[in-house]
Amino acid sequence: MVEIRPFRAIRYTDKAGNMEDLITQPYDKISPDMQERYYEKSEYNYCRLILPKEENRYEVAKKRVDEWISSDILAKDEESAIYVYFQDFEVLGRKYTRKGFISAVKLHPFEEKVVLPHEKTHKGPKIDRLNMLRATKKNLEAGFMLYPDVEKKTIDILEKAAKGEPVIDVVDEYGVRNRIWMLTDPDDIRAIQDVIGPEQVVIADGHHRYETAVTFRDEMRSANPDFTGDEGFNFRMTLMVPIQDEGLVVLPTHRLLLKHELREEHLKEIERYFEVQELERKDVEEFLEKNRERKAFVAYDGRRYLGMVLMDSDSIQGFFKPEYSEDYRELDVVVLRDVIFEGIMGAKDLKIDESIAYERWVDDAVKSVDAGDARVAFLMNPTGAEQVLAVAKNGERMPEKSTDFYPKMVSGTTMMDLLERL
Secondary structure, rough: OOOEEEEEOOOOOOOHHHHHOOEEOHHHHHHHHHHHHHHHOOOOOOOOHHHOOOOHHHHHHHHHHHHHHHOOOOOOOOEEEEEEEEEEEEEEEEEEEEEEEEEEOOOHHHHHHEEOEOOOHHHHHHHHHHHOOOOOOOEOEEEEEEEEEOOHHHHHHHHHOOOOOOOOEOOOOOOEEEEEEEEHHHHHHHHHHHHOOOOOOEEEEEHHHHHHHHHHHHHHHHHHHOOOEEEEEEEEEEEEEEEOOEEEEEOOOOOEOOOOOOOOOHHHHHOEEEEEEEHHHHHHHHHHHHHHOOOOEEEEEOOEEEEEOOHHHHHHHOOOOOOOHHHHOHHHHHHHHHHHHHHHHHHHHOEOOOOEEEOHHHHHHHHHHHOOOOOOEEEEEEOOOHHHHHHHHOOOEEEOOOOOOOOOOEEOOEEEOOEEEE
């Protein structure tokens, strides 16, 4: 059962200055240049906590958190709440509002099949964030999960809460407006808990930090054998977004092959399974959108744009491993990898930045090919949020870079004390 609870967030006070100077992008999206820029913005910028540039970063982060709390730069809310979080943004000329809420979510190892992963993780980032948890005893950044709400009951509650004055209203450097309201009404909180409780939820973003949180929980339980289960370290501060939210945008992640060429013999083989037509650049996005419900790609090799649409799903079943579920076989990223890359082009065991790269925007992918940084770009449609949940429920993990939930939530709005009882 999924258990969510309100908590008393630690937040910036007016004494810290303008929120625009304090918030940041998530720690793993902060480049060295961004880090310098954040440091220059304010002596209390959140980058100084989540990604200090000093060598002893974990000790520095702990010291700063303690000092900022004691000096009233940061303060804990007096009342427990779940934090309704709306993000207003624009993608390709269309405006959206993603609606969700930040709460404490009880931790479950993946084998318990309550919280589900959808992608694989790597060891390095987990070690770094575990050291940060050990030092600060705080969730400095929220995770991101999806949950089903077919009747949109929670969306109605969130929209009602958002009619008041937000406690935070700040625009980030990418023009995304971030608004937060405190929801304290016990009936509304209970109604949200009743919707989510019987379901399974899937991690949208933050797999490494979730696994790290479970490891830290186990360490804290070993060190505190009289734990009750109500301590903050049994939970993870998490942004929860309903799959049915119309503002839940998943962007495609286009593939760039850095070493493999699309040769004529490959194209002849592709034409056995796909309808292929030559396109002009201006028609690429329209082609993909028109064929969104089919398996469609556009290949660009620096000379031409080739639109490809799968003719018959049955014809490609021999490319897949027998253990794949039907949901997994339906993923565009799996069709592209198993059929075109590995099966036809012989492009196997692709390593990021060595033989494959990824781009969010079509123009950036095209520029990489034109500049000679990549041999061919495969442009594609995004993975659907419903597909993410379906595959996760089957216990399968998607290929690397299968999803790009946009925008990222900003860091610096809420923090959770892992030593406080919830």
